[in-house]
Amino acid sequence: MKLLLCAAALLLSGCSVFGHSGVDDAPYTLITADKPQNIEVRRYDTMVLVSTSMSGDGRNSAFRKLFRYIGGENAGNTAIAMTAPVLMGEQAAAKGEKIAMTAPVLMTGSGTDAMMSFVMPKNFTLQSTPKPTNPDVKVSELTNYRVAAIQFSGTLSRRNVEKYSKQLQDWMAANGYTAAGTPIEAGYNGPLTLPMLRRNEILIALN
Numbered sequence: 595m596k597l598l599l600c601a602a603a604l605l606l607s608g609c610s611v612f613g614h615s616g617v618d619d620a621p622y623t624l625i626t627a628d629k630p631q632n633i634e635v636r637r638y639d640t641m642v643l644v645s646t647s648m649s650g651d652g653r654n655s656a657f658r659k660l661f662r663y664i665g666g667e668n669a670g671n672t673a674i675a676m677t678a679p680v681l682m683g684e685q686a687a688a689k690g691e692k693i694a695m696t697a698p699v700l701m702t703g704s705g706t707d708a709m710m711s712f713v714m715p716k717n718f719t720l721q722s723t724p725k726p727t728n729p730d731v732k733v734s735e736l737t738n739y740r741v742a743a744i745q746f747s748g749t750l751s752r753r754n755v756e757k758y759s760k761q762l763q764d765w766m767a768a769n770g771y772t773a774a775g776t777p778i779e780a781g782y783n784g785p786l787t788l789p790m791l792r793r794n795e796i797l798i799a800l801n
Contacts, residue, residue, distance in 0.1 A: 619697050619782065620713045625740070632746065633765055635800070638739040642718050646731045648708035656710040663731050664693040664712060668724035693724070698780045698795075741778070741797040742766050748789050750779050758796045766798065775799035 625635040644663055648656040696713045711734075714723055720735040744762040748754055759777040766773065778797035 618694070618715065621716050628765065631744065631761070631765060633742065633744045633762065635742050635771070636740070638736065638741070640719075641736040641739060642714040642720055642723050643711040643734050643736065644714065644723070644726065644731055645709050645711040645734060646728075648710050653710065659728055659731055660710060660712045663726050663728065667727050668693075669727060693718075697782050740800045742771055742800055743780075743795050743797045745793060745795050747792055748794065749792070750781055750794050754794070755779055755796065759798075762796050762798060766800075772801045773798050774801045 620638060620641055622636040622638045625637055627634045644660060646656045646659045694715045696715050698713065720733065723733050726733065742762055742765070744758050744765070746754065746758050755777070762777070763773070775798065778795075778799070780795035780797055782793040782795075783791070
């Protein structure tokens with residue numbers, strides 16, 4: 595699966611201008627780190643995703659569907675408090691299990707193949723994740739997902755994405771790593787966070 599991570603900046607109203615999101619990150623194992631270049635090689639053992647298409651009405655429509663899912667539009671029976679607020683004012687249309695937000699948010703492909711995904715909290719498995727009541731929302735799982743990642747501040751502008759993608763690709767080539775996918779964009783802060791204090795990343799899946 596090719597993953598393009600959307601800025602969690604669009605999602606988290608709990609973030610301050612100083613960069614704290616109050617939202618758990620998807621857990622991973624650090625394999626190696628090049629601190630001077632802000633590069634890491636990581637392994638995400640398991641990530642459960644809920645996903646929907648971004649074709650048609652685009653990112654905003656996809657986000658609303660996924661937000662309603664974690665807000666209770668699912669087949670769960672137990673109310674679970676969300677661990678962080680989300681930048682949306684609407685309430686879920688259906689009663690069900692409320693699910694904590696986890697950063698980052700994933701997007702894949704382009705055009706009619708474009709998908710957006712939320713990462714479920716670490717205690718959720720493919721079997722225990724509540725079934726979506728909206729047929730446009732799907733549940734899937736990534737296992738043994740190994741990536742190279744480079745971290746930077748500022749914004750996820752095209753210029754920055756191209757710059758840091760190349761820097762990461764050059765580092766991979768020099769260190770014997772082979773890409774298994776296209777560069778991934780990742781953002782972890784809310785829209786109020788000052789650009790110089792934002793955490794952005796480019797990730798590339800590894801063979």
